[in-house]
Structure formats: structure tokens, C-alpha cells
Amino acid sequence: MFLKKALTPRLLLNDVSCMRNAQQILRHVNVSIHDGGALVLTGTNGSGKSTFLRMLAGFSKPSAGQVLWNGHDITESGVFQQYKLQLNWLSLKDAINERLTVLENVKWHELLEGKEGKSLPALQLMGLGRLAKEKSRMLSMGQRKRVQLARLLAIDRPIWLLDEPSVALDDDGVKLLEYIIAEHRKKGGIVIVATHLPINIEDAMNLKLPPRFPRKMTFVDMLDRSELM
Numbered sequence: 001m002f003l004k005k006a007l008t009p010r011l012l013l014n015d016v017s018c019m020r021n022a023q024q025i026l027r028h029v030n031v032s033i034h035d036g037g038a039l040v041l042t043g044t045n046g047s048g049k050s051t052f053l054r055m056l057a058g059f060s061k062p063s064a065g066q067v068l069w070n071g072h073d074i075t076e077s078g079v080f081q082q083y084k085l086q087l088n089w090l091s092l093k094d095a096i097n098e099r100l101t102v103l104e105n106v107k108w109h110e111l112l113e114g115k116e117g118k119s120l121p122a123l124q125l126m127g128l129g130r131l132a133k134e135k136s137r138m139l140s141m142g143q144r145k146r147v148q149l150a151r152l153l154a155i156d157r158p159i160w161l162l163d164e165p166s167v168a169l170d171d172d173g174v175k176l177l178e179y180i181i182a183e184h185r186k187k188g189g190i191v192i193v194a195t196h197l198p199i200n201i202e203d204a205m206n207l208k209l210p211p212r213f214p215r216k217m218t219f220v221d222m223l224d225r226s227e228l229m
Ligand SMILES: Nc1ncnc2c1ncn2[C@@H]1O[C@H](COP(=O)(O)OP(=O)(O)OP(=O)(O)O)[C@@H](O)[C@H]1O
Pocket: 020, 021, 023, 025, 043, 044, 045, 046, 047, 048, 049, 050, 051, 052, 194, 212
């Protein structure tokens, strides 16, 4: 019994393909992730990193293959109801309500989760303790990203889907991001990150998505060839 449990990955992508707007974006992806695992998605603009995360979040269904959670297909409605409660999604849209205070912007999500008490410590860990009572409209881009990271901590769900989580963060912010990812994984959490920027995630699996179109000469190539360079 224990052996079977240990061998079943928490998440398994089994020969998954995914379409978007009638275009084939992902082709035959196979990945298995156990508790404590991390997957880093890289690839050129438009290669499908966000599509990959959206599919795992249930916004789009695989056009072929299966995404299995605990061995069950997440597209089955009974399974999806349970599966979606495992997810914590950080996207480029930060859903910050500028009329609320910084603390309220985290607390609101925590309350929806039926939890309380973690929002302020999460903001403090992210270096925003002194701004907790300020209106969110005065936050900088990096501070807004830190609020999103505080939400991850306050909501505290096991599977983190992070789309470009380090964009706008300063060096300390990136270190904090790396720290909370490492701590989350120590507790058995799973982290899946799409990124163009280097993020230090120990023993992460790396999946580089191929470019969607054959590569043509780019503006950068033209500059390289230019005699002016
Ligand atoms: N809202 C949309 N509707 C239809 N097609 C879309 C939409 N957004 C993106 N696509 C298509 O899906 C492809 C993959 O986009 P996706 O956002 O997943 O790429 P990405 O790897 O995350 O890119 P980036 O590095 O620029 O963030 C794009 O090439 C685009 O053609």
C-alpha cells in the first residue's frame, strides 16, 4: 500500500497536447511531479508556458492525453472540484483592489479560504509590514508582486502555479521568492514556475518548450550582422 502511494506521482502529465484558439500549442508533454517537486518552464515568447499553467489550472482542457492528480483525470468534474482547491495561482494580473489597504488585499483572499491570522505575518515576511495599513494604490510594481507572494503564503495551498513570479522584484525580493519556494517544498508542496529570468530552485526539473514557429532572422540577428556593430 505504502509502495503504491510512493510511486504514484501527485501530478502526472501523460502525453498531453493542448490547443489554444484552434492552434496546437503544446505537443506530447510528459511530466511527473511528486510532493516537494518543482518544475521550471522556459522557452521563447509564445512557446506556451502560460498555456501550460492555464491548462494545469483548468482554464483549458488538453486536446489529447491526460493530466492526472493522484491518478485521477482533472477534467472529470468530481475530481476537478477537489483538485482546484489544491491550487494557488500567481499570474501577471495581480487582482489588487487599489481602494483596499495592503493588508485587506491579502486578508480578503485568506477569508475566502476560511482562514485567518496569516496575512500580516506573510506581509511582514515579504517586507511589507510597515505598509500594511496603506492604500494599495501607492504600491510600486515590485511591492505589488510582493503582495501576490504574501497571498500565496496566507492562502497556503499545496500546488503553486507561478507565471513570471520574479518580474519586478529586486534582488532581495528574488531571494525571498526562492526562500518561500524552498520552504513550501520542504512541507511537501509542489511548485511549477514559468520564467524568463533565472530563479534558484534546487533540484528542479526543467522543461524548455520548443519555439512554435521555425526561427526566422530576428532583429537581434540583424544587429549582430550589421557592420555598425
Ligand atoms: N488569449 C489568447 N487567445 C488565443 N491564443 C492565445 C492567447 N494568448 C496566447 N495565445 C497563443 O498561444 C501561444 C502561447 O502563448 P503563451 O502565453 O502560452 O506563451 P508564453 O510562452 O507564456 O509566452 P511569453 O513568454 O511571451 O509570456 C501564443 O503564441 C499565442 O499565439
